Amino acid sequence: MKPKILVYMRVDDRVIKELEKNYDLTSFQNHEYIGNRAFDQALKETDGIIGLALKVNKELLDLAPNLKIVSNVSVGYDNLDIKELTKRKIMATNTPGVLDDTTADAIFGLLLSTARRIPELDHVVKAGKWDISLQPDQYGVDVHHKTLGIIGMGNIGRAIAQRAHFGFGMDILYHNRSRNIEVEQQYKATYCELDDLLNQSDFVCLMVPATNDTYKMMSAAEFKKMKKTAIFINGSRGKNVDEDALYHALKNGDIHAAGVDVFEQEPTNPNNPLLQLKNIVTLPHIGSSTTECEFNMSKLAAKNLHAGLSRKKAPSLINEELWPI
Ligand SMILES: NC(=O)c1ccc[n+]([C@@H]2O[C@H](COP(=O)([O-])OP(=O)(O)OC[C@H]3O[C@@H](n4cnc5c(N)ncnc54)[C@H](O)[C@@H]3O)[C@@H](O)[C@H]2O)c1
Numbered sequence: 001m002k003p004k005i006l007v008y009m010r011v012d013d014r015v016i017k018e019l020e021k022n023y024d025l026t027s028f029q030n031h032e033y034i035g036n037r038a039f040d041q042a043l044k045e046t047d048g049i050i051g052l053a054l055k056v057n058k059e060l061l062d063l064a065p066n067l068k069i070v071s072n073v074s075v076g077y078d079n080l081d082i083k084e085l086t087k088r089k090i091m092a093t094n095t096p097g098v099l100d101d102t103t104a105d106a107i108f109g110l111l112l113s114t115a116r117r118i119p120e121l122d123h124v125v126k127a128g129k130w131d132i133s134l135q136p137d138q139y140g141v142d143v144h145h146k147t148l149g150i151i152g153m154g155n156i157g158r159a160i161a162q163r164a165h166f167g168f169g170m171d172i173l174y175h176n177r178s179r180n181i182e183v184e185q186q187y188k189a190t191y192c193e194l195d196d197l198l199n200q201s202d203f204v205c206l207m208v209p210a211t212n213d214t215y216k217m218m219s220a221a222e223f224k225k226m227k228k229t230a231i232f233i234n235g236s237r238g239k240n241v242d243e244d245a246l247y248h249a250l251k252n253g254d255i256h257a258a259g260v261d262v263f264e265q266e267p268t269n270p271n272n273p274l275l276q277l278k279n280i281v282t283l284p285h286i287g288s289s290t291t292e293c294e295f296n297m298s299k300l301a302a303k304n305l306h307a308g309l310s311r312k313k314a315p316s317l318i319n320e321e322l323w324p325i
């Protein structure tokens with residue numbers, strides 16, 4: 001009998017076809033299945049889960065007695081209760097590395113779009129409101145040769161720094177849990193305390209994981225420390241930012257503008273007051289969403305799953321302490 005796996009959201013079709021050769025698959029393509037009978041039944045029998053953003057907590061794990069591995073199709077794993085998984089000797093894996101350049105491209109695109117007001121001015125053209133003399137209040141701000149502050153200099157932070165340094169001649173400040181000497185040497189990045197980074201940067205880009213330490217790390221006090229001319233970019237997780245504080249900072253002119261790819265709640269409520277503001281550019285969490293990157297993430301997640309179900313060490317095991325199992 002083939003091992004059973006539960007496939008949950010955003011696994012590439014080509015990878016699903018490969019998985020079908022070795023496993024007995026049950027697929028759920030959206031959140032609505034959670035708590036329904038078919039989903040609970042699949043959990044009861046499943047050996048492995050592969051997918052994006054399924055909240056795996058004690059309650060779900062109690063329903064999945066045979067589970068050996070949860071393979072996230074994402075690098076962020078704030079959806080997983082790692083302590084609880086480790087306690088039950090269930091492997092947890094993610095997809096680091098394969099999405100760095102794609103996500104950095106998207107976040108840099110968001111930064112440029114916000115600075116140069118690209119979505120707003122695209123709308124002007126398409127709405128037939130293009131007045132031949134552009135007004136000063138429609139001007140953007142320069143990106144090149146400005147100072148970029150990156151909070152969270154990990155794999156993606158580093159790819160953003162590379163673009164900023166070589167492509168745009170920007171000065172780079174960064175704040176991280178530890179110093180990254182390679183980034184300092186390659187991109188002339190300067191390590192600094194968070195307050196100094198907030199004070200001195202023209203662009204502040206948040207790229208930390210969502211943890212207890214980073215929960216709402218950008219709140220009213222932090223926005224007040226930024227320059228009034230500065231632009232804030234969130235490419236990490238919505239939970240890392242106090243959205244209410246961001247709204248007030250944008251509305252009161254504490255900061256110039258913001259670009260966000262992620263929200264506290266996703267999809268965000270269409271009545272979210274942030275969406276009423278002119279000086280924010282929003283995206284529906286598309287950092288890694290290109291055809292190529294989604295495929296690569298699915299492939300790595302399948303490799304992790306396969307290793308886990310064969311009782312081998314998965315290439316990107318999160319709870320390393322489980323090994324040897
Ligand atoms: N928008 C998207 O589509 C998208 C795509 C990929 C990743 N992400 C998010 O970006 C995060 C970062 O991804 P990554 O691959 O660069 O991860 P990473 O682990 O390589 O880097 C994270 C960095 O944040 C630092 N950090 C952690 N806590 C910190 C704190 N309290 N203060 C300062 N620095 C801290 C770490 O030291 C590390 O260098 C992911 O966890 C995920 O939430 C979003």
Ligand SMILES: O=C(O)[C@H](O)CO
Pocket residue numbers: 052073074075076077099287288
């Ligand atoms: O963490 C990630 O990989 C992205 O946010 C996709 O969800």
